[in-house]
Amino acid sequence: MDSAISEIPGTPGTSEHSAPRRELTATADNGLKIVVVGGFGVGKTTLVRSVSEIRPLNTEETMTQAGQGIDELGDIEGLRAKSSTTVAFDFGRITLDARNVLYLFGAPGQERFWFLWDRLFSGTLGAVVLVDTQRLADSWYAIDRLEHHGTPFIVARNDFGGPEYTSEQLREALDLDPGVPLIDCDARSRESGKDVLITLVQHLKSLYAPQETTP
Template identity: 90%
Template sequence: MTATADNGLKIVVVGGFGVGKTTLVRSVSEIRPLNTEETMTQAGQGIDETGGLEGLGGKTSTTVAFDFGRITLDAHNILYLFGAPGQERFWFLWDRLFSGTLGAVVLVDTRRLEDSWYAIDRLEHHGTPFIVARNDFGGSAHTLEQLRDALDLDPGVPLVDCDARSRESSKNVLIRLVEHLQSLYAAQRDALQETAQ
């Protein structure tokens, strides 16, 4: 953090294998992101599910721990972004990554929705506020409401479109998450004030 920064705010980006988590962190971070990308080898065949990833231009590497990026919000607040690994064999890391987080973005690929269910389940289990962002892999035949139904999302969970390659689009996803967090905390504050009266 800079000498004047007081608050480090943590956001986690989660989702299935190959949905664009590393791409989103890279596109929006003000620093060159730290990443733990490793080359995919034949040793991962049969372990990492690569079905449905054909449109990713020959995915040759994958995150094996986490991605890390940073955005300075103002002189006193810095946002830290953590991109979680998507493969099932690394899910044990997620609970640690969720510790101390302000909120999360669940990035989804409509071609492989079932890869999103674990992320949503873990966030709900931890009571971590989140939004869902549908990453653009060439358009979807499904409306956002159809996607909401397929994921069985609570009506209060925001669902947005994004293109993880675009800095502006990724920034808008983070802004939407912050707006969601603000509304949740305002509702909690109002409920506490009502109870105190």
């Protein structure tokens, strides 16, 4: 999936509908760490790029023949067309309000880089699991590690035009707890990406809000 990066309107190579980037301001009172995980080529880098209000940090490297037999591209056209891959993590930032910002970390998708995930999960408030319905099995490890760490998460089904599953079928295939939110998204769209993050924040608020007690 091609990446979409919003720039300042009117700059070369951008559309008139692109949202402006913000300068990195003074540190907010609350920096909330969010991790975006999922299988190889599922759109993690694209999501971070599309929503970040600063120019995102990427650790992408060109894929070469040395990766043949290691990075499994399969028979999916979008994967075969990939020419670069994340080898550490992606980083972006989006402001919630004057006191709170989200720091977004996109995890690498290939199995050979999964050893980095446990470190990325350290101090994480919550996570987004991106899934491609053409490769649901690629999401199992991400969900397993998040559950192992006790990290709250939501699942976002990225639109690759793959098989259509009902929410119930997808929940069953991923063995999701009924309390885990499941939404559709297009990682290339800034508005869709923001909806994903809003859903995650609302989910976290519902989990961490003080429980009402009855007298």
